[in-house]
Amino acid sequence: MLFVDYSSxxxxxxxxxxxxxxxxxxxxxxxxxxxxxxxxxRPQTVxxxxxxxxxxxxxxxxxxxxxxxxxxxxxxxxxxxPTHNNLIVKFSDDTTVVGLISKENNLTLNTGKTKEIxxxxxxxxxxxxxxxxxxxxxxxxxxxxxxxxxISDSISxxxxxxxxxxxxxxxxxxxxxxxEEEKQATERKKRKEEEERKREEEExxxxxxxxxxxxxxxxxxxxxxxxxxxxSQALExxxxxxxxxxxxxxxxxxxxxxxxGPAAHVxxxxxxxxxxxxxxxLSMYEITEYENSTSKLEDRMKTLQNELTLTYLGDHKxxxxxxxxxxxxxxxxxxxxxxxxxxxxxxVKFTLERDADLEDPTTGQDKKIEFLFNLxxxxxxxxxxxxRRVLVEMTSQLAGDCREMLSLILFxxxxxxxxxxxxxxxxxxxxxxxxxxxxxxVCTYKLGCSLVLAALDDKDxxxxxxxxxxxxxxxxxxxxLDEMRDNNYPExxxxxxxxxxxxxxxxxxxxxxxxxTTDLINSGKRQMMSLDLSQPSAHSSLxxxxxxxxxxxxxxxxxxxTTGEEVRGYFPRLTQLASLLLLLLPQVQDERGCLLEIGTxxxxxxxxxxxxxxxxxxxxxxxxxxxSPLLAIRDQEVWQKLYSMFGVTSSTVPPPxxxxxxxxxxxxxxxxxxxxxxxxxxxxxxxxxxLRQEFEKNRTRGDRRFECVVVDEVDYMxxxxxxxxxxxxxxxxxxxxxxxxxxxxASPGVIPYGF
Numbered sequence: 001m002l003f004v005d006y007s008s009x010x011x012x013x014x015x016x017x018x019x020x021x022x023x024x025x026x027x028x029x030x031x032x033x034x035x036x037x038x039x040x041x042r043p044q045t046v047x048x049x050x051x052x053x054x055x056x057x058x059x060x061x062x063x064x065x066x067x068x069x070x071x072x073x074x075x076x077x078x079x080x081x082p083t084h085n086n087l088i089v090k091f092s093d094d095t096t097v098v099g100l101i102s103k104e105n106n107l108t109l110n111t112g113k114t115k116e117i118x119x120x121x122x123x124x125x126x127x128x129x130x131x132x133x134x135x136x137x138x139x140x141x142x143x144x145x146x147x148x149x150x151i152s153d154s155i156s157x158x159x160x161x162x163x164x165x166x167x168x169x170x171x172x173x174x175x176x177x178x179x180e181e182e183k184q185a186t187e188r189k190k191r192k193e194e195e196e197r198k199r200e201e202e203e204x205x206x207x208x209x210x211x212x213x214x215x216x217x218x219x220x221x222x223x224x225x226x227x228x229x230x231x232s233q234a235l236e237x238x239x240x241x242x243x244x245x246x247x248x249x250x251x252x253x254x255x256x257x258x259x260x261g262p263a264a265h266v267x268x269x270x271x272x273x274x275x276x277x278x279x280x281x282l283s284m285y286e287i288t289e290y291e292n293s294t295s296k297l298e299d300r301m302k303t304l305q306n307e308l309t310l311t312y313l314g315d316h317k318x319x320x321x322x323x324x325x326x327x328x329x330x331x332x333x334x335x336x337x338x339x340x341x342x343x344x345x346x347x348v349k350f351t352l353e354r355d356a357d358l359e360d361p362t363t364g365q366d367k368k369i370e371f372l373f374n375l376x377x378x379x380x381x382x383x384x385x386x387x388r389r390v391l392v393e394m395t396s397q398l399a400g401d402c403r404e405m406l407s408l409i410l411f412x413x414x415x416x417x418x419x420x421x422x423x424x425x426x427x428x429x430x431x432x433x434x435x436x437x438x439x440x441x442v443c444t445y446k447l448g449c450s451l452v453l454a455a456l457d458d459k460d461x462x463x464x465x466x467x468x469x470x471x472x473x474x475x476x477x478x479x480x481l482d483e484m485r486d487n488n489y490p491e492x493x494x495x496x497x498x499x500x501x502x503x504x505x506x507x508x509x510x511x512x513x514x515x516x517t518t519d520l521i522n523s524g525k526r527q528m529m530s531l532d533l534s535q536p537s538a539h540s541s542l543x544x545x546x547x548x549x550x551x552x553x554x555x556x557x558x559x560x561x562t563t564g565e566e567v568r569g570y571f572p573r574l575t576q577l578a579s580l581l582l583l584l585l586p587q588v589q590d591e592r593g594c595l596l597e598i599g600t601x602x603x604x605x606x607x608x609x610x611x612x613x614x615x616x617x618x619x620x621x622x623x624x625x626x627x628s629p630l631l632a633i634r635d636q637e638v639w640q641k642l643y644s645m646f647g648v649t650s651s652t653v654p655p656p657x658x659x660x661x662x663x664x665x666x667x668x669x670x671x672x673x674x675x676x677x678x679x680x681x682x683x684x685x686x687x688x689x690x691l692r693q694e695f696e697k698n699r700t701r702g703d704r705r706f707e708c709v710v711v712d713e714v715d716y717m718x719x720x721x722x723x724x725x726x727x728x729x730x731x732x733x734x735x736x737x738x739x740x741x742x743x744x745x746a747s748p749g750v751i752p753y754g755f
């Protein structure tokens with residue numbers, strides 16, 4: 001047997017010869033004409049990198065990879081027949097000839113790939129003479145693989161069977177490590193696909209929230225504009241009324257009494273205090289003044305500050321004009337004497353101690369900016385508000401949103417001033433929108449600076465950060481409890497949390513597709529209403545309550561996009577369930593409140609909604625105090641479905657869409673809002689309604705009492721919005737005017753919760 005291979009068989013087809021053969025076997029003329037047109041005058045070019053050759057027209061051969069080419073070749077060689085009544089088998093460009101073939105079809109035999117097998121069953125086995133083609137000897141073999149089968153000169157299937165068996169044995173004998181690697185690779189692929197799905201769903205959920213926030217913001221802006229107009233008219237009417245009442249002696253005496261109250265003024269000798277601190281600073285650093293010590297204290301402080309700054313700038317070959325940058329960065333002219341001393345103290349510490357670690361030459365910043373960064377580093381320890389002001393001034397080249405986020409990162413101690421300095425040194429040439437996205441991720445997930453600096457080396461730093469964040473697995477129970485143990489939580493509380501969280505986690509993992517039903521909701525409500533946290537059986541009830549809430553949360557967070565695609569909801573994370581339990585468990589001992597610190601991005605509003613649901617079902621009126629009307633409206637709308645599932649009513653105060661309503665209708669709508677079980681509002685709204693009810697005897701809140709008050713962003717209530725300073729360590733005389741509010745909030749039976 002001779003197994004023949006033709007060299008470049010498809011490329012050697014002559015269209016004219018092929019058409020003649022096709023006509024002979026009876027193909028229609030139109031079909032033959034179409035094939036001729038297909039095979040002739042085919043343009044072809046060669047491209048190498050950016051270079052391209054000129055176009056050549058080909059009229060020989062049939063294109064490689066074309067579905068029609070094998071059929072045309074078979075038809076082209078169809079008339080290849082034996083001369084000695086022997087069998088011919090043709091497949092593509094390979095032809096098996098039993099005997100000898102002699103036919104001209106413009107085909108060139110590939111003698112190197114042509115093989116010969118001698119099949120001889122005679123008793124006298126003599127090998128025939130070698131076969132030569134075009135002067136080249138054809139290789140004689142004992143077996144040859146033809147169309148997947150191994151044919152031997154003994155015409156036996158043994159070799160073919162052995163080859164198949166060997167191949168199967170090799171596959172079955174794969175090392176265990178290889179099998180484990182393939183298993184792990186499959187698991188990684190599935191995990192990656194699941195993470196990608198979650199990331200896509202989270203992005204769709206985020207886009208939906210952004211759109212809802214935008215709509216609410218526009219609504220709030222419209223209502224604020226209308227309210228400002230109403231307020232302007234009311235102020236004008238109030239001025240006229242006060243002008244008439246000013247003549248009444250009794251009202252004047254009342255006002256005098258208020259203004260001369262014992263808490264109206266807080267005595268403090270600022271000059272004496274600062275002078276003592278200044279003298280102590282001079283003594284500590286052995287500084288001798290050359291000017292007359294009778295000069296004003298602020299002049300003496302400024303002189304010393306300027307001398308130290310100029311010395312530093314001169315040592316680093318910076319122009320003296322850079323001194324003005326320090327005053328501009330701190331807003332020195334508008335600072336109080338105490339604040340000016342804070343600036344002086346920071347300058348003294350840095351210039352005289354000269355910490356080499358703070359003078360890092362790798363940041364690529366000039367010495368003026370370097371000096372301001374180090375000043376900010378020192379101020380951060382003494383006066384964070386001034387440190388933020390310096391940071392904002394130094395980052396004036398950044399967009400306003402970026403400066404504000406950097407300020408928050410510093411204020412919340414996510415990064416140190418030194419880390420911020422390194423970050424700013426790396427982003428000088430980066431697009432502002434990219435910087436904004438990076439800082440947003442930092443604020444949301446409290447990312448460390450080292451991770452962000454590593455991301456800056458990537459082509460897509462935002463994508464790098466998002467992948468790292470999404471690849472982080474949620475904390476398991478052991479990790480959560482270990483962190484709480486490190487923060488000195490009682491072992492009794494940790495044991496209770498472990499027992500409850502373990503039950504809920506195992507129940508959800510066993511039945512991930514379990515859905516909420518009416519029976520489950522009713523069962524959960526019964527458990528909530530009968531919940532007695534002082535009894536040991538409360539732990540069993542809490543397990544069932546948290547399981548039902550988890551299923552309800554997944555149901556209410558499922559939504560359909562505008563394109564009709566369903567985005568699946570999610571179960572609460574273990575950290576959220578642990579936070580919820582920490583809000584409930586303190587009541588085992590007594591009706592104490594609870595203050596929790598929950599990081600940005602941990603789903604605080606979700607925790608509040610689950611907690612409010614439990615308390616409302618138990619019959620308590622829940623007031624949720626937020627930091628802005630936008631958040632109040634958004635959070636109430638987001639979690640309204642969860643409340644409704646458990647038959648809990650909710651509202652915001654003041655109710656939206658009140659622009660065109662009369663004062664009577666507005667008051668009625670406000671009273672209706674306060675009749676709901678869960679009420680969202682801002683601290684100013686709640687305070688105003690309390691004052692109206694206490695002083696004007698207006699039944700704004702009706703019979704609603706403060707039974708469960710949840711304060712979101714509790715630190716917001718300690719801020720002086722005018723100067724953005726938190727007052728916690730000294731008296732604030734103005735607080736005496738809100739005694740009614742504080743008294744109402746501290747009434748017996750009120751359980752406050754802060755976040």
